[in-house]
Amino acid sequence: MRRKKRTPKEGFDFSCLKGISLRNINSIILFPFFAALLNRVPYLSLPEMPIAYFLGCVIFWYIFVETTVRNNRFFDLHAAYRIALYAVVSVGIIVNSVVVYFISTDLLVFITPLFFTVAIITILIGFDEGAGVGLFLAFIASATYSFSLDAFVMLSIISFVSALATRKLTARISIARAGFFVGAVFVALVFARSFTESTFNWIQLSAAFINPVLSSIAVIGLLPYIEYVTRIYSNVGLLELGNLSHPLLKNLSVNAPGTYYHSVTMANLSEAASEAVGANAILARVGAYFHDIGKIKRPQYFTENQSGDNPHDRLSPSMSNTVINEHVQHGVELARKHRLPLLIEDIVRQHHGTRNKLFFYRKAMNEGSKKSEDFGYFGPKPQFRESGIVMLADSVEAAFKSLKNPTPGNIREIVAEVVEGIYNERQLDNSGLNLGDLEGIVDAFTRVLASSSRPRIEYPLEEPPTGVSDADNPPEQNDETGKREENT
Template structure:
């Protein structure tokens, strides 16, 4: 169904293209153009893009994050070609946005498709395709680690330089004015990208690292509300964010997603925060209710967190992290209590709703979450004890099948464990005790 919709969209785009550029719609052009371009699209777009796991997890969001900037840039440059100059056509906008939103390889594919579209349109001009694609490749390569808006200027510089060199080498150069048009067009594309990137993020719920960092500002209303209603949970989330970020770094994962996802993973605890141990001061309210009801209340922090994520249009991957950070684990304390009271063996009513983690950062969050809870229960913290307990904890997660779908390798899990131990020991180092000095002496 999705494949057919995409083909139909490209056919309509071809109709609009011919009408705008040539002031006509002819059967011969449509047949020849669509035959060549759609075959190219099927072999490149439809074959390569679904290999990205995120297109399988959230096809609607990620196809929208890919096609919306691509279509926008193609239509924009059709007007640019008709009313400005052929040298003003720039692939920067869509390539840059898609690289920032998804990843480098997907941005590269978008640049290739954009270049092919205009190359086929202008009589299967291979030189013109190269003129457009090489700068797109440079943009994708130079923007893949962009974390600040000002850094978007760097791809503009390298793309413009590449495009000018390519134009000269393949004899597309005509006058010095053409070079100036290339620079101006690319610069305007960068400015437009800065302005419309938040729109695409909000529309698709696929966020760039720039957007994630802005979202992770601790003055965010959701985080402020969490700090006021559930301060223990807020502090717990801050600790986990440090563990998750350093763990993601050691395996070359998305550090920003790991940190910001940790901030928001427990936002559902603003509803009845007193039922969670980190927010309890005196009496435990679970003592007055049944084990089954306790299980339902704990489940609710996941389901309510998902509701808040949808309501505030948080990134779709952060919504996933909220849903997946407990996986489908059994709440062993309440299950044991229920079993001792009834003798009934039924773990299903004591499981979190899940699903189990579907990507590495979600699995890292799960490991860090249970580790932090374990550390809080330890009386004396030592690296040896922590290593042993963390081994048991991770083995338990493997045995329960919680890490089956996340993509982590055993080597990566070993690296994550080592980094967690190191980070916790650094965070919990003991300070020296200072000798008591009389206040009178200090004043002198």
């Protein structure tokens, strides 16, 4: 008998595992599993239905937190964002479980300080991340209360209201107001719930109000320390940096006054453009203030600080290129030394992208060099919208200064030309800015520059009054007047 040939079995297709990495395992499975265990530390036991508990934690984390995190490009730029998220959530879980364990599980819904964690995440990172973390914490807390649906719904509402109340804050006192507002909403929910259950508990009402108020005080106190350690700044922290009293900006105004005023004008342009396209106007404005701090080291090598003498006339094009490149690296070093926000450091590094210095390149060509890449900035290109806006504002402001007849039509023409040139160089490919955004940015730049270049009326010189003689004044006054005239 002839044996049938065995066809070799196909091996296991590992293509389905390509998307699995240590980072994905950590962010999707390990951390929510760790958070679930952390919540049970005070109890030293697992809750009812432990499989449902751990599985629910993984599902809630992935759906409500991980998906929003992956849409936030700042998490791809800096590991500090994910580390800060993990740290704040972990501390929040410990605080929640310890407070409930040592006070009363029966009051879990009313004393769980969700506002503390949700407010910090929302203020530092964003509304979507804060709301998602709130839902995750609401599930963990309700699991402690025998998977109570009532507790989950109540805590979810409070978490969402907390995220709404603390989004886009611009003053620390607003955090306290948000705490009082959430406390009032919490009391209203408890009061409405008491009517349905025909019970009224003053302890529950008091705890519902005091909980977010005390949490807001804790957030106000801890937020500056979190910002300093993580270098992830809220809008409140950015505004404090942008009040022009920072030592770096004072140093810039004294040693490089031309660069300082260039930065102030850029800040106005960047803020207006960011508001037009829905970007963070505060981040763009403060980033514009600090983008050229590296020029403090050698201010005389930049035209806005020169008064006649140009040191580049005595340097070779390659040496001039090195000196100009140095201001970016020195700016990054100063940003790290003074612990400026990570995103401000990014703006300092990215505001020139990988563009070429055409003036020195053309000068080098006349001397026989033809390598344009030797005269480019090291980059990288702008990685987020505010960084791209600062790059555009930098070039537009410089081009505007060379405009001899700044009529609105001429201003719009040169603004559009500069923006189109940077777009065609593909410097904005990674910034997240689209063509619609660029149109809004051109309109905003034109509006700001046109309003700043309007001529003022010429005031007539004041003539001295006639008909007054020296005889009308006493002799003593005439003598004093004569002395003052001599002194002047």
